[in-house]
Amino acid sequence: MKYKHIVFDVDGTLVDSELKVLSTLRQAVIDMRGVDHPVEDLGWAMGMAPEPILTKLGYDNVEPIIRLWERYLIEYQEPPKFFDGIEQTIMQLHARGVNVGIGTSRIYAEYLADFEKLPLYSYLGTAVCGDMVQKRKPAPDILLCYMEKTGASAADILFVGDTLFDLQCAEAAGIDAALAGWGTKLPASTACAYYLKRPQELLEL
Missing domain, CATH: 1.10.150 (DNA polymerase; domain 1)
Incomplete structure (x- = not known):
């Protein structure tokens, strides 16, 4: 990896x-x-x-x-609907010693409301949410805050997102970005480090 x-x-x-x-x-x-x-x-x-x-x-x-x-x-009452393969991929990344983090424009209370009671939550590490930073995506603040909290360098991190705002956020932070092909509306030709068709492809990097 x-x-x-x-x-x-x-x-x-x-x-x-x-x-x-x-x-x-x-x-x-x-x-x-x-x-x-x-x-x-x-x-x-x-x-x-x-x-x-x-x-x-x-x-x-x-x-x-x-x-x-x-x-x-x-x-909101409906439980989160994970994309196919996401939960298994996160558990396998964790088992391999990879730090799995969150970088979202959601506020922290909403993130906790959806995730805190799920078994998957124990596999998720540092979360940086939109209300923790001055500027949300496409500004780099969320990923810069993640680096500050974890001590990780830009070269240590891959950011996986589905929108142009995610890619711009990663670029501004000097971090490689992967486009989540299973959730994005952007074409596969969009400039990014990786275009992933399935979450499991993360395990091959």
Whole structure:
């Protein structure tokens, strides 16, 4: 294994959470502003930080909407739906002595609400979430914070994500990036260190 740390994005990489993210966003906007943005029209928002999403939708004074959206995300009742092969791959990476980390724009409370009670949680190490840093992706802050917390160098880390924001975050931090082909909407020709068709391919690096 070339890398000592494999850091995963969450939404669209570990779990198929598009319905969760977009349906709670829709409901928060309805409840705060009385406007209905259909879920099928919001796919572009996946991977973006909350403020730019709401700004693009045409809203100002967005903090109250964001707080309500975060509450709905934490309270969401459906358990996370892992992509095929993710859980087994993480357990095998852990067994090989690879540090498995998390780098997500989610807030920490939402990450814990979904993962803390799952058996897989014990295999996950350092998590850096969007509310732990000044700037979310595509800024490098999440990965820079991960390096600061773990002492890992950029060369030690592979960041696995599904969006252009993930790739830009890794590039800005000087870290290799792998595109999660099982969850991404980006083409296989997208510039990155690795395009992975299946999570298990991480075990071959």
